[in-house]
Amino acid sequence: MHVLILGSGVVGVTSAYYLARQGHEVTVIDRQAAPAMETSYGNAGQVSFGFSSPWAAPGIPRKAVKWMFQEHAPLKIQPRMDPAMARFMMQMFGNCTTERYATNKERMVRVAEYSRACIDHLREETGIRYEDRQRGLMQLFRHESQIASAAKDMKILEQCGVRHRLLGADDITDVEPALARVPGKFVGGLHLPDDQTGDCHLFTNRLAEYCRDQLGVTFRFGIDIQRIERRADTIESVMTSAGAMTADAYVVCLGSFSPLMVKDLDIRLPIYPVKGYSLTIPVIDDGGAPQSTIMDETFKVAISRFDDRIRVGGTAELASYDLNLLEKRRSTISMVVRDVFPEGGDLARAEFWTGLRPMTPDSTPIIGGTKYDNLWLNTGHGTLGWTMSCGSAHLLADLMAGRQPAIDPRGLDVGRYAA
Incomplete structure (x- = not known):
């Protein structure tokens, strides 16, 4: 299927990588002129799985x-x-509270430890250095x-x-x-x-180059994302400064701007x-x-x-x-x-x-589907976007493909805020 990813930070680019590896046609759009020019640009440089x-x-x-x-x-x-x-x-x-802290810590470590294995394999497979x-x-x-x-x-x-x-x-x-x-x-x-330690901006750019050159991912920069159009329980298109863009599935990886993009879809993201x-x-x-x-x-x-x-x-x-x-x-x-x-x-x-x-209020990212059958979320990673990026992207790709993921996805999607 054709997947349109909104956002080219580290979470958007890793999502593109894992989706393309599974054989999907992937397009990534962003308002910036290059990948990782916002939150992923100057972060602390730590890939801190155990410190999640x-x-x-x-x-x-x-x-x-x-x-x-x-x-x-x-x-x-x-x-x-x-x-x-x-x-x-x-x-x-x-x-x-002590109880909520333990629950949230377990969810974060679950994603982070999976991400450790994923980034090690990614580095070996792609050969990128950062x-x-x-x-x-x-x-x-x-x-x-x-x-x-x-x-x-x-x-x-x-x-x-x-x-x-x-x-x-x-x-x-x-x-x-x-x-x-x-x-x-x-x-x-x-x-x-x-x-681990490294330059997230460099990692994201070199991974984007690999995705483009080796996996056929299309990146379109300098495009303002205006709104998401829906019909019933399906997303029809994304309106941009370059016109309407359509795909079979859509993934929101817009970080702090994710709540603004999905608000009119009656999705409340507490980010x-x-x-x-x-x-x-x-x-x-x-x-x-x-x-x-x-x-x-x-x-x-x-x-x-x-x-x-x-x-x-x-x-x-x-x-x-x-x-x-x-x-x-x-x-x-x-x-x-x-x-x-x-x-x-x-x-x-x-x-x-x-x-x-x-x-997010519980520091846990939001990964998974929504009430729209072709709209997915990979956002809300807080200070640990790079740390959790590979694990959350791999998890998302498996969920979108209907595959059994390597980790339990319970408690990670937006449904945990329904109450």
């Missing part, structure tokens, strides 16, 4: 109030009259209380068969030698040896754009730079290593679709990388970027 955790966790409502008064808080809220923001926050806080490293991720703790809080995550990781190791303060330098230059800052870390920021810094001292990825648990800032660059990503800002670059947000992620790897990169030459993460 819901934002909605016990204690978060109390922390959110405290963060409002901190200069370098991981969560910032731009006050505005926005019913969608208020609704999202209420739904997210409703997921901050400044990738397979050296793990380490969550760094500045306080003993954070180690105690990590116990529930380690229990779920153990249940899901995810390799992990709790490290003491004297052991973290075995994983990241540069931390020896900042003694006394961290009391320990949680090491996930199977997590809200959560703004994130990143810095890309030239490496000036290899010995003083990270070798893979660390996550500073206190500030929720990730620091990843590319070939000759450091990518620093962090801050969750609720500000609707505002893409203004705020210097006060830059100061937070600059402070963290300067504190952890003070000699690794040249901050004066850093590229500052912002993008919108498509967040």
Whole structure:
């Protein structure tokens, strides 16, 4: 069948790859001039399967109030009259129970662990490189209380068969030698040896080239997607700036813009754009730079290593679709990388970027069909779009083909919000 994919970020392009591998004719359309020019462009660079955790966790409502008064808080809220923001926050806080956290964590890890196998196979099959490293991720703790809080995550990781190791303060330098230059800052870390690092923009573009050249996927850029036309229980076409486009099936991979596109179809997606920021810094001292990825648990800032660059990503800002670059947000992620790897990169030459993460209240992506027999969704991955992209795309392709998927799809489609 002919499949029309809306969106050429990492989720859209991986969806094209798996659908084309199954023999479908695939067309991808996007308003940008090239793949991965929005949220997939400057993300934190971590492919963090084992670190897949819901934002909605016990204690978060109390922390959110405290963060409002901190200069370098991981969560910032731009006050505005926005019913969608208020609704999202209420739904997210409703997921901050121990029971809901465990359910959501299991769903996320289920997709992420499948995605680990998928991306490893994809890399082997396609041969693409994207400044990738397979050296793990380490969550760094500045306080003993954070180690105690990590116990529930380690229990779920153990249940899901995810390799992990709790490290003491004297052991973290075995994983990241540069931390020896900042003694006394961290009391320990949680090491996930199977997590990975790389440039998502480079990955998406090289995979798109492979899809075009080897699998016959058609990419059409510079096309504004205006609306989706329906008749009864079937989608008839997608109206664009290039006219009506038709296919046998349609897949929405528009990230934060997905709810706007399907709203007139009477589909309510509880996705809200959560703004994130990143810095890309030239490496000036290899010995003083990270070798893979660390996550500073206190500030929720990730620091990843590319070939000759450091990518620093962090801050969750609720500000609707505002893409203004705020210097006060830059100061937070600059402070963290300067504190952890003070000699690794040249901050004066850093590229500052912002993008919108498509967040659901339970942090779990929305993958699967809709009440329309030929409309499918692969969206709402939040901060873990690249991490979950290959697994969610493979799952979607199997569901669309009526095949038995490799993982249980229950709890992953939009139906979980019906109540």
